[in-house]
Every structure is written in structure tokens, then in C-alpha cells.
Amino acid sequence: MVKELALSTKLVYQPNDDIYNASVAPLYQTTTFKQKSVSDLGQYDYTRSGNPTRTQLESQLASLMKADHAYAVNSGMSCLDVISRLIKQGDEVIAGDDLYGGTHRLLTFLHKNGSIKLKHIDTTNTELVLKSVTASTKFIFLESPTNPLIKVVDLPAISKYIRKNYPDCIIVFDNTMMTPLLLSPLDYADIQYESATKYLNGHHDIMAGVIATRSKKLADDLFFVINATGCGLAPFDSWLLLRGLKTLSIRFERQQANTVKIANWLESIGLTVRYPGLKSHPQYELHKSFNKGFGAVLSFETGSIKKSEIITEGTKIFGVTVSFGCVNSLISMPCRMSHASIDEKTRKERNLPEDLIRLCIGIEDADDLIDDLKTALLKSGLVSESSTGKIFVNSVSKL
Numbered sequence: 001m002v003k004e005l006a007l008s009t010k011l012v013y014q015p016n017d018d019i020y021n022a023s024v025a026p027l028y029q030t031t032t033f034k035q036k037s038v039s040d041l042g043q044y045d046y047t048r049s050g051n052p053t054r055t056q057l058e059s060q061l062a063s064l065m066k067a068d069h070a071y072a073v074n075s076g077m078s079c080l081d082v083i084s085r086l087i088k089q090g091d092e093v094i095a096g097d098d099l100y101g102g103t104h105r106l107l108t109f110l111h112k113n114g115s116i117k118l119k120h121i122d123t124t125n126t127e128l129v130l131k132s133v134t135a136s137t138k139f140i141f142l143e144s145p146t147n148p149l150i151k152v153v154d155l156p157a158i159s160k161y162i163r164k165n166y167p168d169c170i171i172v173f174d175n176t177m178m179t180p181l182l183l184s185p186l187d188y189a190d191i192q193y194e195s196a197t198k199y200l201n202g203h204h205d206i207m208a209g210v211i212a213t214r215s216k217k218l219a220d221d222l223f224f225v226i227n228a229t230g231c232g233l234a235p236f237d238s239w240l241l242l243r244g245l246k247t248l249s250i251r252f253e254r255q256q257a258n259t260v261k262i263a264n265w266l267e268s269i270g271l272t273v274r275y276p277g278l279k280s281h282p283q284y285e286l287h288k289s290f291n292k293g294f295g296a297v298l299s300f301e302t303g304s305i306k307k308s309e310i311i312t313e314g315t316k317i318f319g320v321t322v323s324f325g326c327v328n329s330l331i332s333m334p335c336r337m338s339h340a341s342i343d344e345k346t347r348k349e350r351n352l353p354e355d356l357i358r359l360c361i362g363i364e365d366a367d368d369l370i371d372d373l374k375t376a377l378l379k380s381g382l383v384s385e386s387s388t389g390k391i392f393v394n395s396v397s398k399l
């Protein structure tokens, strides 16, 4: 048997069958392809239906995601839009209650329209999930670790239960936070999708999404929607994503190493940090049991919205932006930014702290990042510096 290549190799080893042997797969920046004859359409005819640059990307993604079929579309939310069109009128759908803000927004919209019957539950509570899934549940949408609360969903246990008892229920998993490097969701789920805007591309210069499956039937249905709606990823963006992918493993390794350092530092000065790579995380063991790493997103509370604002705005190297996965480090207050589309009442119900700060760590020097945070934390008054240079938290009140 031929040994399978490691993902880090597959990321840079991108064979293509260009007629000139171009080292980099060529960009087919064209919408149409001429036909040999009126009846002979050839492999490609119109870029909405297919384009060689997108095919190149999709075959690489399928291999990375251990999928039989992968599709590149024009954003992470497009993935969800495509998948949600497979839901039939009135189908019951279960979704996590700490999902990405945009996911929550689209699913809630479909629910209010009467297209789906949505039940939001805490999917990190495995017992509750097992109790909630019934024969009428047609889809379940999961994400782990959740963002920004960094809660871990027991994907293997939920999958095992559903596959045994309700094999027709389609398990959909959003793997944006872990990437194919750390988790192969298709071992547990029927459909995997990721916002490639984040780590897969890594440079915050394109929007893209990827959907993958091992089922021919699901693949055909997904492709039908992609072709019918025209959300396939544009050739140039496909080409850029192919380029971004090459450095995924080295970027993400560095980002994770930096995050571990920063998480430990924040914890050492007395803050409560949410990061699955910390032994203090209540689901540290669970996370480790099915993921190959801890990712590069963490969050912490300050006890004061004002202080959180000063810290967020007081950093220099960290960009104040929504999103994550970029080579640059980012800082945000999710309730004011990425999760503002969830209304305040719902945020409260889900224990989403208004003062929460989220850090998405990039590839800069970790000590520079820590110094930057130190300056901002001191400025906010949340921490003080002793005469020996030791940083310590003054006090954190629970909001």
C-alpha cells in the first residue's frame, strides 16, 4: 500500500496537468469555454458550472478534507446557504446555541420564514443533545470549539449516537476553527464546511467557503444548488486560495504556539482565560481526545465593559477587527462586533459576557504581542505592575 502523504506535504504538493508544465497551476480567468462543435460541450463550458482553476482547488481540498467531493464557494455563509437549501419545508433542525453569529442569523431567518423548524440547544451538553434528537430531526448543525465562548462539542459521542439511532439525520459540522489540520470532521459528520476566509486562505484578502462530503447523493444535491445559484468561487479567488493554502500548516503551527504562550501568560497574571489548550479548560481532555491541536483563538473577561474597550482599543499590533485566521493578530469585543447580530436578550440567555475580549493570534513574535497586551491592560487599570515588574490583576468582578 502506498503511504498517504501528510497534510503539510499535500498543502504544497499541488500537481497539475498544465500543457506547459507550469509550476503553479494556471489561472483560467474566463467565463466561457469554446466548444469543439455544437454537440461537443467539452469538459467546461461556463464558469458558473465549472472552471479548471476551481477544479484544481476543489480536488486539493477534497484530499485535505479526506472527502470524496469538495466544493469551493464564495464565502463561509454561502456554504450554509447551499446546505440549508437541502432542508425540506418544515424539517426539524437542531443547531448549537453558541454558533457563529452569521449562522445564527441565517438559520433564524429561515425559521421565522417557516422554512425550517429550528431548535437551538446547548450542543456542548451531550446528554441534552441525545435527548433532543428525535426521528423528526433531519439536520443537526454543530461547531467546535464554539466561538467566542470556546466550548467544546463532543462530536464523536453525538455522531455515534445519531448514526446508530437516526441514520437519516444529516450531521453538518463547521470546522472553521480547527481546519483540516487538526480535525477530520467527515469521520463523524455527513457534511463539513469551513469559512476559507479564515485560516485556509490566511491573509484576509478573499472571502471563500468550502463544503465537503463523502456522500455522492449529498454531493450531487450540493452541486445542483451551487450551479443553480452561481455561488461557486471565482477563478481568481480560487487561485489565491490555492496560494494561501500552501502555507497553512506553517502559519497555523506558529499561530498555535503563540496562542499557547499568550494564554499561559494571561492566566499567569490572574485572568480567567478560555482556551482549550489550557489544562484549566473544563473540556481540555475532551477536546484533546478528537483534535490534533488547540487552535489560535482565545477569550477572556475583564469584569468591565469600559475596561474591555480600553484594552481592545489600547493595543497597537493587534488589529481591532472582526474575523480571525489571518497572519496578523486581531482583538475584538464579540458582543459589539462579530456577534452583534445576536440580540442582547439572546446574548444574555446564552451567557455571552458583554465584556468578553477575543484574541485571534497571528504569526508575529509572541513576546511583542505580550508586551502590546501588557501596555493595554495597564492602561485599562485592570492590572498593575509591581516594583519588580510583575503584572497582576487588581480584581475582576463578574458582570
Ligand SMILES: *Cc1c(COP(=O)(O)O)cnc(C)c1O
Binding pocket: 075, 076, 077, 078, 100, 102, 103, 143, 147, 174, 176, 177, 195, 196, 197, 198, 207, 208, 209, 323
Ligand atoms: C467566519 C465564519 C463563518 C462565515 O464565513 P464567511 O466566510 O465570513 O462568510 C462561518 N462559521 C464560522 C465558525 C466562522 O468563523
